[in-house]
Amino acid sequence: MKVLVGCFYHETNTFNPIWTHKEDFVFVEGDAVLDRLYSVAALREQQVDVIPGIYATGLSSGIVTKSTFEFFTNKLLNILQETEVDGIWLHLHGSMVVEGIGSGELALIKQIRALVGSQLPISLTLDIHGNIPEELSQFVNIVRAYRTVPHIDQAETERITAEALTTVIAMKETIAPAFVKLPVVICGEKALGNCEPLKSIFAELAAVEELEGIATASFFLGHAWSDSAHTGASVFVVPRTLQDAEAASQACQRLVDFIMARKHQFDYAAQALAPEQALDYALQIDDKPVFVSDSGDNTTAGAPGYNTVLLKLLMQRDLNGKKAVVASIFDKNAFAELNQHKVGDPVSVWVGGGADDYSEQVLLTGVLKAKGDLLGYLNAENDIVGQVCTIEMGALDVVIANRGDSFISIQHFVRAGLQFTDYDVIVLKQGYLFDALTKVAYGEVLALTPGASYLKIAELNYLALPAAVELI
Template sequence: MTARPRIAIAGFQHETNTFAPFGASYDDFVRADGWPEMTTGAAILEVFPPLAIPIGGFINAARSTYDFVPLIWCAAEPCSFVADDAFERVATVICDGIAAAGGLDAIYLDLHGAMVVQSFEDGEGELLRRIREVTGPDMPIIVSLDMHANVTEAMVALSDGIALYRTYPHIDMIETGQRAFALLQQRLAHGKPLAKALRKAPFLVPLAAQGTDFEPCKSLYAGLPAGAKGAVANIDFATGFPPADIRECGPALVAYGTDETAVAAAADQHFARLLAAENRFELPMLAASEAVGRAARDGRKGAPIVLADIQDNPGAGGTSDTIGLLKAMVDGGLRDSVLGLLWDPETAKAAHDAGIGAEIDVRLGGRYGYDPAPYAARVRVEALSDGAFTCHGPILGGVAVDLGPMARLRILDEKSDVHVAVASIRYQCLDQDLLRAVGIEPKEQSVVALKSTIHFRADFAPIAREIIMVESPGANFSRNEQVTYKNLRPGVRKTPTGLAAA
């Protein structure tokens, strides 16, 4: 009997906003939040196949014909620099596991592509460098990356193939894992490294302009080949993660195949499409007061207006505790309205201590300098939750989240009726079940304000009468041109010409 090929698999995920006020420790990678806790060994083969995560898609695609050496999978919510200690400990598990695995035919890595470590601008590139020290240059290594990856020369040089998400909201993570497996099969069938091409764009694109439900990304991604086409095995775009002050920040294109000339030509063709789209990027934001005014006029139960607090998105390093939009909602007299999720463990604890029905004075959010002070308010505790439940939306379908003690608070104000969903663990509000956990049914509201940039659209757009992007302070800035970059390579425009003209 012929032995089945053996693949070492691992995941190490972090999206690093170098402008955010706090970073990621080892403990942040250990604990569960909106994603599973740090998982090692054989448990990986049980935890991830049911989940909409790339490594799950890869395992399901490969398990009938390949044997796995599962090492570790971990992730931490986006924030600033990953601590050296965290990187060293996880990288050591991966590298030591590969060294101890014996005969391997390939390695698959479920990475993000925008990790910045205290001592390394390119976390993924450094991890790949260390793995190559163990394996040498010939071991096939295939990587899946987030669409927001800042793809670097090292990532491309040190791997054999990269597959990237093609949707934002990210609803194709399973498919990306499957495409990574298809790329691995093509690499193994070829018997030697594939030809590869990397093209880097000369401009940055704010996250809020990167959605694939609207132009120009909708057409850019729709125009990518679905699978191998002749001598070209795969072509993918990364839109980049602009709140990362590193040299190689920004959009990129990667292409792979069996013929160098064909791969280069395909890369040039699709890269030209990206460059031609530069003046089509748009970022229609309204000030908080203006957005609230429109919502007050047009929102109604059954078809709520969704206000996206895009610059305080914890999924991009935001603190999820800014109170600019919340104050505008109360001051604007909104009724039948909710904001979530506000990260405030102190207030969540106070609510649990007081109990349902209690009226208490609180200081909501505003603790990281994006607001003059926390929001002092008297609130009624309407509902409580332990924060442990399962989400069912398009992105988190089947994922058991644990956000610690949660509370639904009603701001006691004669002119308005605004509720706040408070959580003890910082997490992006991208699934309706995150609000239902504290008894809020989103479609029954007139206005739903969400601390998210794009991901919320997957679950909330179907119930929304209108979506309004709100310009309120936060760490996930959308006006790149107003930010000082110290490490970005010379000649890169901080915003597309289309946005600059606007």
């Protein structure tokens, strides 16, 4: 039994004006692909001959250029053309938007089907924040979404979809999933796995997977910051055999009813306050660290990372003996200027993209405190994706990066040359805290800042959403 494996992963924020290019992806090919996928061990346990496809993962950002999409797609298709396989296993996101094409996942799978035919089993691991086109269900056999927010179960999900694929190959049956698109768009910061109603929804998914005839059950929250006809929540249920199709359809409707009955329970898990009030809240807490999420410029949801709203507010404040850091501000030019200096040099640099009212330039004057590496996140959190320089201005440190990114772990601070324990208040370019920081946080607050990932999604200028979709 031969199975091709690969990853082509990107979450697209269409409100981010900076398009995504080939150079913005972490890309490996050949046998190095096998070292990055948890599915490989599960397949090898089943005596499968694993064929490496590609591994291309991009940090959340703007629309993917057509040439970038075609580059990675052609790489994968060329491997398929040269190798006979019994099945295909892929780790995708579900919310890739491509210039002039639309859903990248749908376009990719349709091209694969055109090459391998309709009978070859295809298994997908997808992010729970995927905006899934209904048409995709016609071209794939196995699907399962992550079942944690923040995401910590990618390894388990890859293993489950890999084992399900080998089962289908052995059965020699072409199973088809049940799928329903839900008429709701849910703000991501209102849906955390340890809070209701998502906690109960995850429990219901587990209960459905215990039913006879059900292989996998998935709920997709969707990615709210994508102006697409496919944006929104959905449900996928995969039957075990062809004879279980009706059971899958009934289970799918059970999940739809369960979720829709709870749709108005989604709400912020953390304090969500206007920018100035968010800083007030953080600074009045005695213990540390307190994390402030610059939620409107959340790079983990694809925002650019260049907004200076919270930076300006912090510079205008008396921090009352506390130490704060902004990690980080994306500005290639400012980084390049700072990087010419040595640590310890006095520096002065204008920072801010200047692309809109929220990224107004700010003059920073201080000392170059540190230089370091910028790590990625999710599928790239151990990869160096850029560099940073940190300016110290008395009680306020500002990290300047040469790409949009967010510090999601303690290691991100270490690789930047910083110690997170030095700070009372830490401003991050993200929404909800990632798991590693939740474990060390004394407090957290969502600053309702403006930008490409603005949390009040009902106020966003959607143009492509169907009129009947409800914004939550």
